[in-house]
Amino acid sequence: MDLDKLISIRKHLHQNPELSHKEKETSRFLKNEIQKTSPADLISQQNGHGFLVKYKKDKSRPVIAFRTDIDALPIQEINTFDYKSRNQGVGHKCGHDGHATSMLGFAHELKDVLDAPVELIFQGAEETGEGADLWLKDTAMQGFNPDKVFAHHNLPGFPLHSIIVRNNVFSAASVGVSIKLKGKTSHAGHPERGISPALAVADLIKNIETLPKNYKYNDFTLTTVIHTLIGEIAFGTTPGYAEVRATLRSFDNDDLDTLCKYTEQHVQEVSQKYGLKTEVSYQEYFPATENDDQSVDIVREAAKNLDMEIIEPDEPFRWSEDFAHFTLKTTGALFGVGSGTDHPALHNPDYDYPDELLPTVIKMYKEIYRLSSSK
Known part of the structure; x- marks a missing residue:
């Protein structure tokens, strides 16, 4: 498939973004395109919009898999080009349109290099941290x-076409925690007759924000309070209900568990101190993405063979990627491809995937496949 055709596909996907768990039309479009490559099999998720594409079934050879994400973000695009998002408040602000298009391009070139079996994973709901786990647990994917x-993943801030590799942890573990505090309302003139969660919220914010400083961990940890709510906007009423939401983050999965444990301890403390009923829940869990050394060596060798600049960061990235669920199941690696040092950052409203990366990623996938199937 020539570059102009790939770019038109990428722009079509960009123009028609869909949020996590709602990628129905994106999935349908991608399946129609992938069928043109004559795969040996195409398996759809039973519960979700992801699918698996298989080429060359051969049980005597190693199976190499590649994964792409297809969902968009709840971000309003501010770009004005003619292929800007048609869906109000939804945009491909992380480059999944480019990721998926690169996979299509790779699929079209497989016929020229196909030797060992290869499987292509199209996965939704990456942005919420749920997609990979749901994909792997889906009944249709039990043979994977x-x-x-x-x-x-494309990475703005790095030179265009550079390859970013890292042994061990590539990106952080994280989880969102939601805390509900229930007391009792009263007239604002008689706050003593109610049970206000206001001071408990103040304590929790301080305790959560200082968790990384007050306890011992194996590696980097970070806590960020991202939202609070106390009562209603009613000047005659003492609040009786509140919520605190935070993101807990670490480079070590055990440290993330520890952050959760200490958060729950502090919730229990404020519950007893202020006479409140509390409830803790978690959302958007991402394990740390841990790369296998041999797989990283393959990525590094592929980049070297293609004469691409290789960059090795000193520490993991603080953002999270649900590809971690795949590397928990089998050996593998996540790597970055530079989107340009001056390119708008991921999740920015003016971000757009650079089409110059499409052939770069396809070449990298082809070389990784060649090297992996010969190991």
């Missing part, structure tokens, strides 16, 4: 068991 699995 590759020898290695690879994925990439």
Whole structure:
């Protein structure tokens, strides 16, 4: 497939973004395109919009898998080009349109290099941290068991076409925690007759924000309070209900568990101190993405063979990627591809995937596949 055709597909996906768990039309479009590559099999999720594409079934050879994400973000695009998002408040502000298009391009070139079995994973709901886990647990995917699995993410801030690799942890673990505090309302003139959660919220914000400083961990940890709510806007009423939401983040999965434990301890403390009923729940869980050394060596060798600049960061990225669920199941690696040092950042309203990366990613996938199938 020539570059102009790939770019038109990428722009179509950009113009028609869909949020996590709602990628129905995106999935339908991608399946129609992938069928043109004559795969041996195409398996759709039973509960979700992801699917698996298989080429060359051969049980005697190692199976190499590649994964891409297809969902968009709840961000209003401010770009004015003719292929800007048609869906109000939804945009491909992370480049999943480019990721999926690269996978299509790779699929079209497989016929020229196909030797060992290869499987292509199209996965939704990456942005909420749920998609990979749901994809792997789906009844239709129970036979999925590759020898290695690879994925990439475009990375603004790095030189265009550079390849970013890292052994061990590539990106952070994180989870969102929601805390509900229930007391009793009263007239604002008689706050003593109610049970206000206001001071408890103040305590919780301080306790959560200082968790990384007050306890011992294996590696980097970070806590960020991202939302609070106390009562209603009613000047005659003492609040009886509140919510605190925070993101807990670490480079170590055990540290993330520890942050959760200490958060729950502090919730219990404020519950007893202020006479409140409390409830703790978690959302958008991402394990740390841990790369296998041999798989990273393959990515590094592929970049070297293609004469691409290789960058190795000193520490993991603080953002999270649900590809971690795949590397928990089998060996593999996530790597980055530079989108340009001056390119708008991921999740910014003016971000747009650079089409110059499409052939770069396809070449990397082809070389990774060649090297992996010969190991």
